[in-house]
Amino acid sequence: MGKTARHLRPLAALLGAALALSTTACGGATDASPAAEAVDISGSISGQTINYWSMWKDGEPQQKVIATAIADFEKETGAKVSVQWQGRSNTEKLVPALNTNNVPDLVDGTLAKLAPVIGETGQASPLTSVYAYELDGKTISSVIPEKFTSNGVFKGEDGQPWMVPYSISSDGIWFDAARHPELKAKPPATWDEFMAVLDKLKAGGTAPIAADGDIAGYNSTWFVTSLLRLKGAGSFKALAEDKSGAGWDDPAVLEAAKKVESLVKGGYLNSGYNASKFPAQQQLWANGDAALILNGSWTPTETGSYAAPGFEYSSFQFPAIGDKPASARVDFIGFAVPAKSKNQAPAQRLAAYLLGSKYQDALGTDAKVLPVRQDAPVDPAVASVKAAIDAAPATHLQNDGVTFPGYTEKVFFPRDDELFLGKTTAAEFVAKMKEAQIQYWKDNG
Amino acid sequence: MSIGLKEPRAGKAAAQNTASRKPAGRKAPAQDRRPGSSIDVQRKKLLVPFVGPAFVLYTVLFIVPALGAVWISLHKWAGSGPMKFVGLDNYGRIFRDRLFLSSFGNTLLLLFVVGAAIFILAFAMTLVLRDMAGKKMVRNVIFFPHLINALVFGVLAGFIFNPGGMVNSLLAPFGVTDPPKWLAQDNIFPLIMVTLVCTTTGYFTTILMAGVDRIPPYYYEDCALAGASAFQRLRYVILPLTWDVFGTCAVLWTISSVKIFEIVWVFGGSSGAGVPPTQSWTAAVYTYVNAFSGQSTPAYGAATASAVLSLALISVLVVLLRRAMRRDAVEF
Numbered sequence: 072m073g074k075t076a077r078h079l080r081p082l083a084a085l086l087g088a089a090l091a092l093s094t095t096a097c098g099g100a101t102d103a104s105p106a107a108e109a110v111d112i113s114g115s116i117s118g119q120t121i122n123y124w125s126m127w128k129d130g131e132p133q134q135k136v137i138a139t140a141i142a143d144f145e146k147e148t149g150a151k152v153s154v155q156w157q158g159r160s161n162t163e164k165l166v167p168a169l170n171t172n173n174v175p176d177l178v179d180g181t182l183a184k185l186a187p188v189i190g191e192t193g194q195a196s197p198l199t200s201v202y203a204y205e206l207d208g209k210t211i212s213s214v215i216p217e218k219f220t221s222n223g224v225f226k227g228e229d230g231q232p233w234m235v236p237y238s239i240s241s242d243g244i245w246f247d248a249a250r251h252p253e254l255k256a257k258p259p260a261t262w263d264e265f266m267a268v269l270d271k272l273k274a275g276g277t278a279p280i281a282a283d284g285d286i287a288g289y290n291s292t293w294f295v296t297s298l299l300r301l302k303g304a305g306s307f308k309a310l311a312e313d314k315s316g317a318g319w320d321d322p323a324v325l326e327a328a329k330k331v332e333s334l335v336k337g338g339y340l341n342s343g344y345n346a347s348k349f350p351a352q353q354q355l356w357a358n359g360d361a362a363l364i365l366n367g368s369w370t371p372t373e374t375g376s377y378a379a380p381g382f383e384y385s386s387f388q389f390p391a392i393g394d395k396p397a398s399a400r401v402d403f404i405g406f407a408v409p410a411k412s413k414n415q416a417p418a419q420r421l422a423a424y425l426l427g428s429k430y431q432d433a434l435g436t437d438a439k440v441l442p443v444r445q446d447a448p449v450d451p452a453v454a455s456v457k458a459a460i461d462a463a464p465a466t467h468l469q470n471d472g473v474t475f476p477g478y479t480e481k482v483f484f485p486r487d488d489e490l491f492l493g494k495t496t497a498a499e500f501v502a503k504m505k506e507a508q509i510q511y512w513k514d515n516g
Numbered sequence: 517m518s519i520g521l522k523e524p525r526a527g528k529a530a531a532q533n534t535a536s537r538k539p540a541g542r543k544a545p546a547q548d549r550r551p552g553s554s555i556d557v558q559r560k561k562l563l564v565p566f567v568g569p570a571f572v573l574y575t576v577l578f579i580v581p582a583l584g585a586v587w588i589s590l591h592k593w594a595g596s597g598p599m600k601f602v603g604l605d606n607y608g609r610i611f612r613d614r615l616f617l618s619s620f621g622n623t624l625l626l627l628f629v630v631g632a633a634i635f636i637l638a639f640a641m642t643l644v645l646r647d648m649a650g651k652k653m654v655r656n657v658i659f660f661p662h663l664i665n666a667l668v669f670g671v672l673a674g675f676i677f678n679p680g681g682m683v684n685s686l687l688a689p690f691g692v693t694d695p696p697k698w699l700a701q702d703n704i705f706p707l708i709m710v711t712l713v714c715t716t717t718g719y720f721t722t723i724l725m726a727g728v729d730r731i732p733p734y735y736y737e738d739c740a741l742a743g744a745s746a747f748q749r750l751r752y753v754i755l756p757l758t759w760d761v762f763g764t765c766a767v768l769w770t771i772s773s774v775k776i777f778e779i780v781w782v783f784g785g786s787s788g789a790g791v792p793p794t795q796s797w798t799a800a801v802y803t804y805v806n807a808f809s810g811q812s813t814p815a816y817g818a819a820t821a822s823a824v825l826s827l828a829l830i831s832v833l834v835v836l837l838r839r840a841m842r843r844d845a846v847e848f
Contacts, residue, residue, distance in 0.1 A: 163808055169596035187813035192597025285699070286790045288811070343679025346697030349790075351678045476594075476815040480805050481615050485794045488701065514609045 109199040109231065116417040117149030121176035123421070124165065126404070128158040132372075132438035133238070140430045141421070150417040162188050165409075169194050174409040176418040182224060182234060182403040187474050189407050190225075190233050196408040196415060197231030204423040211235065211423050214444050218466055219401060222304075236405035236443045237425045238434055241368045241456050242292060243386030247379070251362060258387030262300075262330065265390040269339045272362050278341040280334065281361035282491075283349040287484035290491040291470060292365055293334070296389045296400070297327035299467055304398040307471035311478060314512040319505035328490060328497035330392065335493045345492040350374075357382065365389070371452035372439055384452040388459045399463035403443070476515065482507045582827070589821040595807070595814045606821035616822060619797040622705060623826075626712065626798065627773045627833075633713045634769065635762075638720040642728050643750065645721070655725060658718035669711050670782025673699070677707070701793040704784045708796060711779065720765050727761030728754060732848065756846055763841035767834055774830050775800055799826050 123141075127134035134156060141152045155175075157164065162184045168174050169189065178185070189195045202212040212220070215236065225232040248255040259265040272279040283289055295307050301323045310318040318324065334340060341361045344352055350373075356364045357374040359382075364370070371384040378384075391397050406422035408415060424430075431447040434440055439450040441457060449457045460466070473479060486507065490500040589607070592600040610616040641658065645651045676682045677698035684695045697703065731754065739749045755762075777800040784792030791809055792801065799822060806819035 162810075166595040166814070184810055187594060188596065191813065192594050194596050285701075285784060285793070287793075288790055343697075346700040346703070347678045348674035348699055351674060351680070355680075470811075474812045476813040477806060477818070479811045480791050480809050481613070481794070484791065484811075485615075488793065492701065510612075514612065 109197045110415045110419070112200045112204060112416045112419045112423075114416065115149075116420055118151075119414055119417045120151040120153060121412075121414045121418045121421065123152055123154045123177040123418075124161045124175040124179075125154055125156050126159055126161050126178075126180045127156055129156045133434065133440060136430055136433045136438050137425065139433065140425050140427070143429075144421055144424050148417070148420065150420070152417075152421060159184075165189065169409060169411070172411060174411045176412040176414045177406055177408055177421060179237075179404065179406045181240075182236070182405070183469060183472075183474070185234060185405075185407050189409065190227055191474075193228060194410055195227065195233035196410045196412065196419070197227070197229065198233060198235050198406075198408065198419060198422065199231050201235050201419045201423045202232060204420070206423060206427050211426055214426055214446070216443075216445050218464070219403070219443070222466070224403070224468065224472065234403070234405050234407050235422045235426070236403035237422075237431075238404040239368075239441045239443055239460070240402045240404070241441065241460055242366060242400045243368065243388055243456050243459065244363050244365050245356075245370050245384065245386045246363050247359060247382050248385035249381050249383040250359060254387065255385050259390050262390045262392045266333075266337075269334075269337070273339060278355075278361040279339040279363060281341045281352045281356035281364045282344045283347065283352040284340075284344045284488075284492055285347065286349050287480075287488050288469070289366065291484060291487045293331045293491060294327055294487055295470055297330040297392060298324060299471065300389065300392040300395060300397060301327055303395045304465050304467040305471065308473050311471075311473045311475065311483070311508070313508070314516055316505040316509040316512075319501050319508065325497060325501050327392075328500050331490055332497040335491065368441055368453050368456045371450070375452075386455045386459075388463075396464045398465040398467045399460045400469060401460060401466040402469050405443070475511075478511060478515075482511050585820045586824055588816055589824050591817045593816045595816050602817065606817045607825070610818060610822050610825070615794055615797065616799075616802055618794070619802040620799050620825075622797060623774055623776075623799040623829075625705075626709065626776055627770060630709050630712050630716075631766075631769050631773060634717050634720055635765070637713065637717045638724050638765075641717070641721045642724045643746075643754075645725060646728060655722055659722050660718065661715040662719040664715070666715075666779040667782050669715070669779060673707065673711075673783055701784070701795050704793060705796040708779055708783050711783075712776070716769075720769070723765055724758065724761060727758040731757050756843075757848060759841070759843050759846070763838070766837055766841065770833050770837060771830055774826055774833075777801055777804060799829075 125134065125137065127137065138154075141154060144150070145152060155161075159180075161178060162180045165175070165178055166188055169192075178189070182190075202210070202215075204211050206214075219236065219239075220232070225234045225236070227233045246254050254268070259268045269279040298307050298310070302321075310321075310324065313319075341352060341355065352361075353364060353366065353370075353374055354377055355361055357378040359379045370386075388397065388399065406425070408418045408422065412418055426444065428444065428447065431442040431444040434442040435447045435449040439452065441449060441453060441460070445461060470479060470483075473483070483504070486495070486500055486503050489495040489503075490497065495503065588599075590601060590603060592602050592606075645654055648654060674681070678684075679697075681698075683698065684692075687695050698707070735753050735757075736749070739753060744752070776798055780792055780796050780798055780801050781804075784796050791805055791811065797805070803819050803822045803826070806815045806822065808814065
């Protein structure tokens with residue numbers, strides 16, 4: 072025994088050392104979040120360095136604008152910015168980093184991706200100082216349209232904003248204005264007018280609507296927007312939050328589902344939409360094989376390379392159903408600063424800097440996306456979307472901002488897919504959703 | 517549930533296995549208990565420098581993270597920020613989740629149905645290829661699909677099976693005007709199964725052939741002299757002499773099939789732009805969606821719970837398989 076013990080002792084020591092090493096490496100997972108206080112960012116930041124993990128990859132149009140801004144920023148302030156152009160996976164890389172003390176000083180991403188990772192977990196610094204910061208004589212909060220901030224989407228549990236948007240995205244029902252000038256002249260404003268347009272297109276031998284049915288997020292836009300038109304922004308989130316599931320008994324919910332059903336049953340969707348692989352259907356649409364597509368404000372850039380010659384991008388908003396003021400979908404892309412960052416002032420200054428009109432204009436005209444500032448010009452292809460956002464009295468997020476863990480992927484998307492792909496009726500969809508949602512909240516409540 | 521019932525036995529088998537294997541390195545010095553034997557002393561000296569680094573790396577990189585995963589699976593956690601201890605709730609929840617059960621069912625389909633198809637085909641090909649002219653070239657050709665990234669098959673699936681894709685264009689001249697909806701949500705998983713059979717069979721055929729090539733030719737001559745049929749040759753010569761190779765292949769497939777993920781992800785869900793339809797989820801996809809779908813708050817507790825269950829499944833299956841396949845190796 073003595074001998075084996077002697078063998079084991081060094082191994083046990085090694086095991087102990089290994090355990091100690093790895094637990095210290097992972098330590099801090101349960102640390103309370105550091106004190107979150109707004110900092111003064113107006114002083115000199117010359118000589119300071121920040122690490123920025125970007126959601127853009129080298130060569131993307133948005134990357135070029137931000138790189139220009141960074142170069143100007145460094146020259147103007149004397150601070151240094153060390154950038155990693157990581158691409159969209161930067162938020163996934165951020166999660167493990169937040170459990171260490173080695174965090175980036177600045178990250179960007181969509182609100183939908185940053186909120187679960189850094190906003191709702193209390194890991195972001197309050198950016199109150201950024202909103203109060205003055206650029207060219209105007210505060211940042213005054214250049215961001217009030218309807219974007221008034222519903223509190225950027226606010227954390229402490230009531231302070233943790234994100235500063237620099238760009239937005241939206242959606243619309245897109246068409247080729249060169250081929251359908253009548254739609255540009257008089258876009259359908261109500262559901263009945265919309266159905267009349269569809270009938271006319273169908274009678275003319277054109278497939279009315281193209282849809283990449285394998286993307287659940289696109290499919291769900293039809294039901295969610297119908298519901299928001301009927302009951303207003305925030306109503307889908309309220310419906311999903313309802314632990315009793317009784318909200319699904321509301322006749323308005325069934326009506327929204329019936330709108331989707333009518334598109335499917337009416338044969339308005341391009342044949343094959345329910346058995347194809349993205350981007351096959353949007354390619355068909357860009358080739359002129361279908362007239363309309365409900366998709367994001369990125370559609371002109373995404374389909375531009377294969378669109379038919381002479382294609383003129385235009386869009387109209389999802390038609391009104393009922394008399395609620397129609398909200399426009401607005402999703403945000405912007406900056407957040409991890410609370411553990413030790414270089415708060417320069418990081419927050421850079422976040423503010425990108426709202427300068429020079430870079431906002433460049434985002435609109437060079438990168439052809441929608442800048443967050445209302446006074447920034449945009450490319451003609453997205454002018455119709457911008458006009459709709461400017462005119463809308465309120466805004467809503469994609470899926471109405473529902474991010475309950477697993478609800479979207481496991482409860483809503485599968486059943487909504489069945490409805491949109493024609494496998495269930497509106498009534499069955501509503502009944503299935505009610506049952507699944509009650510079970511979901513029983514398990515996750 | 518049958519797995520649960522068999523668990524104690526499997527556990528014992530595992531214990532036996534480790535008892536019979538692990539000490540192999542350590543038993544040796546214990547056997548020659550001559551104190552002061554210079555070999556014994558040398559061995560002792562070499563144990564730490566030789567085993568140590570691997571042991572430390574293995575512990576830090578595999579064992580500790582695995583234990584960490586078990587720890588996380590007992591919590592409700594979004595990946596960062598506060599962790600809430602919930603005990604075994606995550607396990608109870610995923611067992612009640614029909615989606616987990618169907619994902620798990622798909623994993624078992626891959627493991628058993630695809631596995632059976634692969635091994636039957638691989639064996640058949642091995643037998644055919646043994647006597648074939650140009651078998652080296654054929655072997656390379658059938659191995660080739662295994663080298664290709666699954667992403668390629670995901671993208672290709674679109675070209676081939678889209679409504680305006682290759683298959684339908686080829687069918688059109690034959691008067692097929694209403695072809696099946698190849699890429700409908702319900703058809704994606706069967707397509708994935710077929711793709712996996714096509715890409716993996718070559719890999720196992722190559723390994724099995726290496727085993728078959730080892731068999732000395734005089735056994736076949738003996739068979740010919742004794743007038744054995746092709747089946748008898750398989751039954752009495754080839755199978756017994758390649759049994760250990762076959763056993764290893766079975767374990768390799770078990771381990772890799774439970775982890776199949778990327779091909780499901782790219783086949784549906786449009787090459788990563790969304791989440792694949794739930795009909796095609798495997799346990800690995802379920803795990804991933806819970807943690808990283810990007811559509812909702814990550815649930816690391818539920819994700820690790822399903823990963824831990826997958827690990828438990830692999831361990832139990834591998835132990836059972838090793839036990840079922842155990843034969844005395846035929847020396848030749």
